[in-house]
Amino acid sequence: MSVLTGPREEWRRILHEGAPQWVRPEGDRLRLGDGRLVEEAAAIYLPPCEPTKIICIHLNYDSRRVEFKAPPLVTPTYFQKPLTTLNSHRGHVSRPADCQYLNYEGEIAAIVGKPMRNVAREDVWDHLAGFAAANDVGAQDFRDTDAGSMLRVKGQDGFCPVGPGIVRGVDIREQRVRTYINGQVVQDGPVSEMVFPIDYIFADLSRHITFLPGDIVLTGTPANSRPMTPGDVVEVEVTGVGRLANTVQEIPAPAHHVGHQPTDTLAVRRVALGQF
Secondary structure, rough: OOOOOEEEEEEEEEEEEEEEEEEEEEEOEEEEEEEEEEEEHHOOEOHHHHHHOOOEEEOOOOHHHHHHOOOOOOOOOOOOOOOOHHHEEOOEEEOOOOOOHHHHHHHEEEEEOEEEOOOOOHHHHEEEEEEEEEOEEEEHHHHEEEEEEHHHHHOOOEEEEEEEEEEEEOOOHHHHHEEOOOOOOEEEHHHHEEOOOHHHHHHHOOOOOOOOOOOEOOOOOOOOEEEEEOOOOEEEEEEOEEEHHHHHHHHOOOOOOOOOOOOOOOOHHOOOHOOO
């Protein structure tokens, strides 16, 4: 059965009594596999999958392209986030003390359910486990380095919150992505605005790359990515799927002054603040 059809189904992953547990939400409680119920508000969430890779598309929503004043997109380009970026619902997102432009990017995480290699577009949906809300967090202070790989911008520890769970049985093509800062909507875009749909992305990449169960593809963000401030509560909502919440905190700057340092240049501010 396709991930797009059938009854809505959601699985979440929490830490309970010292061990990871798969649970299903039932109102304000979560049901463990052994039948017990626990209060959702007290749950300690884990990422809802264990990927071998996290691949992201650089630019995909047309509103974001227009904001960038970029020409029409002909082909997608991609980058990877290290596995140590993986974060969970209610986890903290950390801004180093020497950075000031820590941007949110609300996105849909498409999560692989079956091995994929050379998969046709029409068959992609049958290979997905489901979808989750995600935040492709980026320290734009490092925009002046890494030649488009985004390694230091998007690759820092905890910069990929995903959750709360994996959802299937929802036609993701009919949904919207919204981001909230302290309860106020700051991003809002329909999935139909994607230039390269989810099935296209997987068919494109799986020509050359084998996807394994649990792998994540982040599918782009709408316009209006802006910096967050320590203390902010950032939430990403994918309608029909769920709402991911994280709190921004400040951590010390790196102990050793080596390598490229955060910068505050025109190029950095253009992306961080949308000053194109």
